[in-house]
Amino acid sequence: MKKEIKSKSQFALAISEFKRSRRGIVCLTILGILYFGAIFADFIAPYTYDSEERDYSYASLSKVHFVDENGSLSWPFVRELSFKFDEYHKRIYVEKKDTKCYLRLFNKGDEYKFLGLLKTDRHLFGVDSPGRLYIMGADVRGRDIFSRLIYGARISLSIGLIGVSISFTLGLLIGGIAGYYGGKIDNIIMRLCEMFMMVPGFYLMLALRSAVPDSFNSFQVYLAIVVILSFIGWASLARIIRGMSITLREREYVLAAKVAGVSDLKIIIRHILPHTVSYSIVAIMLSIPGYILGEAALSLIGLGIQDPIASWGNMLSDAMAIAHIQLHPWILMPGFMIFLTVICFNVVGDTLRDCLDPLLRGEVDGT
Amino acid sequence: MLLEIKNIKKSFYQKTGVFGENKSCVKAVDNVDLVINQGENIGLVGESGCGKTTLARIILRLLKSDSGSINFDGVDISQGSFGKLKHARRNMQMVFQDPYSSLDPRFNIENVMEEGFTLGKKEWNTKSKRREKIFETFSAVNLSTDILDRYPHEFSGGERQRIAIARSLVLNPKLLILDEAVSSLDVIIQKQIVELLADLRKKYDLTYLFISHNLKVVQRICQKIAVMYKGKIVELASTDDIFSYPLHPYTKELLAAAVEYRSVKDNAKIEFTDDMRLIDMGKGHFLLK
Numbered sequence: 001m002k003k004e005i006k007s008k009s010q011f012a013l014a015i016s017e018f019k020r021s022r023r024g025i026v027c028l029t030i031l032g033i034l035y036f037g038a039i040f041a042d043f044i045a046p047y048t049y050d051s052e053e054r055d056y057s058y059a060s061l062s063k064v065h066f067v068d069e070n071g072s073l074s075w076p077f078v079r080e081l082s083f084k085f086d087e088y089h090k091r092i093y094v095e096k097k098d099t100k101c102y103l104r105l106f107n108k109g110d111e112y113k114f115l116g117l118l119k120t121d122r123h124l125f126g127v128d129s130p131g132r133l134y135i136m137g138a139d140v141r142g143r144d145i146f147s148r149l150i151y152g153a154r155i156s157l158s159i160g161l162i163g164v165s166i167s168f169t170l171g172l173l174i175g176g177i178a179g180y181y182g183g184k185i186d187n188i189i190m191r192l193c194e195m196f197m198m199v200p201g202f203y204l205m206l207a208l209r210s211a212v213p214d215s216f217n218s219f220q221v222y223l224a225i226v227v228i229l230s231f232i233g234w235a236s237l238a239r240i241i242r243g244m245s246i247t248l249r250e251r252e253y254v255l256a257a258k259v260a261g262v263s264d265l266k267i268i269i270r271h272i273l274p275h276t277v278s279y280s281i282v283a284i285m286l287s288i289p290g291y292i293l294g295e296a297a298l299s300l301i302g303l304g305i306q307d308p309i310a311s312w313g314n315m316l317s318d319a320m321a322i323a324h325i326q327l328h329p330w331i332l333m334p335g336f337m338i339f340l341t342v343i344c345f346n347v348v349g350d351t352l353r354d355c356l357d358p359l360l361r362g363e364v365d366g367t
Numbered sequence: 368m369l370l371e372i373k374n375i376k377k378s379f380y381q382k383t384g385v386f387g388e389n390k391s392c393v394k395a396v397d398n399v400d401l402v403i404n405q406g407e408n409i410g411l412v413g414e415s416g417c418g419k420t421t422l423a424r425i426i427l428r429l430l431k432s433d434s435g436s437i438n439f440d441g442v443d444i445s446q447g448s449f450g451k452l453k454h455a456r457r458n459m460q461m462v463f464q465d466p467y468s469s470l471d472p473r474f475n476i477e478n479v480m481e482e483g484f485t486l487g488k489k490e491w492n493t494k495s496k497r498r499e500k501i502f503e504t505f506s507a508v509n510l511s512t513d514i515l516d517r518y519p520h521e522f523s524g525g526e527r528q529r530i531a532i533a534r535s536l537v538l539n540p541k542l543l544i545l546d547e548a549v550s551s552l553d554v555i556i557q558k559q560i561v562e563l564l565a566d567l568r569k570k571y572d573l574t575y576l577f578i579s580h581n582l583k584v585v586q587r588i589c590q591k592i593a594v595m596y597k598g599k600i601v602e603l604a605s606t607d608d609i610f611s612y613p614l615h616p617y618t619k620e621l622l623a624a625a626v627e628y629r630s631v632k633d634n635a636k637i638e639f640t641d642d643m644r645l646i647d648m649g650k651g652h653f654l655l656k
Binding site: 011251252253255256257258259260261262271274275 | 424427429453456457460461463464465468469470471473474482483485486531534535
C-alpha cells in the first residue's frame with residue numbers, strides 16, 4: 001500500500017506549527033472577531049455612530065431587567081431614564097418606573113446601507129424606542145459608546161492594514177532594488193532612507209499633517225493620514241530588506257535565474273523578496289500597532305479623524321480630562337480596545353516569528 | 368569554433384585602511400586565452416581560488432571582464448547590452464556547484480523548469496509544448512515525470528543536480544558550463560552524474576566546459592584539459608598528454624596530489640612574468656613559458 005504524502009512548502013509547515021500555539025490562536029481569533037465586527041458594523045451596532053440623545057449625556061451602562069414589577073420572570077427590558085441635578089450640577093439618572101422597553105433581536109432602528117449596498121433599518125439587537133440601550137455607557141452627547149467603538153474599529157483597524165500594505169510594498173521594492181543593484185543606486189536610496197529615519201516620527205507626522213488642506217472631507221483626511229503614516233514606515237524596512245537582498249543576490253539560484261535570462265525586476269520579485277517573507281511577515285505584524293497608535297495619537301490631539309466620525313483616537317479625546325475619567329470611567333473603553341488590538345497583533349507577530357524561525361535561520365545561513 | 372576568448376582580465380579591488388585609501392588588487396583572471404571547438408569538451412582544472420569560477424562567470428556575462436573579448440558562435444558577446452545577446456545566452460547554459468542552493472527552495476520543480484524557458488518563450492509558447500519538453504528532458508536525465516509539484520528539499524543531492532542539469536538543457540544549448548557540478552556529491556553519485564553527462568553529450572550534441580579541481584572526473588569526459596594557476600592557464604593539452612607527459616611543474620604537482628591524496632605543495636617557486644605566453648610544444652600541447 002502506497003501512502004500518499006502531500007508535498008508541503010516550508011510556509012505550509014510554518015502554518016501548521018502556528019496552529020499548535022494556543023496563545024497565537026487566541027489572539028488571532030480576537031483579531032478576527034474585531035475585524036468581523038468592523039466589517040458588519042452597521043448591522044451589529046444598535047445605533048449609528050452619530051445617533052445622539054442629549055437627554056442621555058454620559059448615561060451609565062443600561063440596567064437590563066429580567067424580572068418585572070410583579071416579581072415574575074419576563075423578557076429582558078430596560079426602562080427609560082429621567083435625570084435631575086445633584087449639588088455639584090452632575091446629572092443623576094433615575095429610571096421611570098412605569099416604562100418598559102423590551103430588548104429585541106433584529107429590531108428596527110436607525111436606517112443605514114448594509115455593506116454600502118442594501119438600504120435597511122434592521123439591527124442585530126436593540127430596544128424599543130423611546131428607551132435606549134447602552135452596553136458600554138454613553139458619551140457627552142448621549143451616543144452609544146459600544147456602537148461608536150464598532151464604527152471606530154473600521155477606521156482604526158483598517159488604517160493599520162492599508163498603511164502597512166502601502167509602506168511594505170514601498171519598503172520591499174525599494175530595499176530589494178537597492179540591495180540587488182548595489183553601488184550608486186544603493187548609496188542614494190540608503191541616504192534617502194536615513195533622512196527619513198533621522199526625523200523623529202511624531203514630528204514628521206505633525207509636519208506632514210499640517211500640509212493637508214483644511215477643506216478635505218473626512219474620507220480625504222482618512223486617506224491623507226494613511227499616506228502620512230505609511231510615508232514614515234517604509235524607510236526602516238527598506239534598510240533591512242536591502243541588507244538581506246545583498247546576501248540573497250549571491251545565491252546560486254539567483255545566478256541560475258540570471259543565466260536563464262530572467263529580468264532583474266522579476267528576479268527581485270520572485271527570487272529575492274519571497275526569501276525575506278519570513279522576516280517581513282513578522283515585521284508587518286509587529287508594525288501594524290504603530291499605525292493604529294499613530295492614527296489614535298493624531299485623532300486624540302484633534303488632527304486626525306474629526307467628530308462625528310468615530311475613531312478610537314478621537315473617542316479618547318473625551319477622556320483627556322481627569323474629571324471625566326473619574327465620573328464616567330466607561331469613556332476609557334476605546335483605550336482598552338487599542339490596548340487589546342495592539343497586544344493581539346504583537347502576540348500574533350511573536351508567535352509567527354517563532355514558527356518561521358527555522359526558515360529565518362535557513363535563510364541567513366544559506367542552507 | 369564555438370567559443371573563443373582572448374586576453375580576458377579581471378581584477379578585484381579591495382579597499383583597506385580607515386578611509387579606503389589603500390587599494391589592494393587581486394588578479395582573478397589574468398590574460399586568459401581559450402578556444403573551445405564544437406564537440407570538444409574542455410576541462411578546466413586548478414586549485415580553489417585560481418579563477419576558474421570567475422572565468423566561467425565572465426564567459427556567461429554574470430561578471431564583466433576588465434578587458435578582452437569573448438566570441439561565441441561568431442558573435443562578440445563581451446560588448447553590448449545583456450538583453451541583446453539572447454541568442455548567445457540561450458545557447459550557453461550553466462550548471463552550478465551546489466545543488467542545494469542552485470534551486471530556489473520556494474519554487475516547486477515545475478516553476479524551476481519553467482524558468483529554464485525564459486529565453487525561448489517565443490518558441491515554447493504553450494504550456495503543453497513546454498510540458499512535453501520537460502518530460503523529454505526528465506527521461507533523458509533519468510528523473511521520473513511525476514515530480515513537478517514537489518519542492519527541492521524533498522530530493523537528494525544527486526536528484527537535485529539532475530534537475531539542475533535538466534533545467535539547463537530545455538532550450539537545447541550548444542555549450543554547457545559545469546562549474547564544479549559534481550564536486551559536492553559523494554563518489555558514487557559523482558560517477559553516475561559523470562556517466563549521465565557523457566550520455567547527454569551524445570544525445571544533445573553538447574559541448575562542455577567542465578570546471579573542476581578533480582582531475583579524475585575531468586579525465587572521463589574531456590578531450591582537452593586546461594590547467595589554471597593564479598589566474599593564468601599554465602598548460603593546455605589533450606587529456607592523455609596531460610596525464611602522460613605533464614610539462615608544467617604545477618600540473619605535475621596537481622597530478623601527484625590527485626594520485627597520492629595529499630595537498631599540493633606550496634608552489635612559491637612558480638613565478639609569472641608579463642611576457643609569458645602559451646607556447647605550442649608539439650601536437651597541440653601548450654605550455655606557459
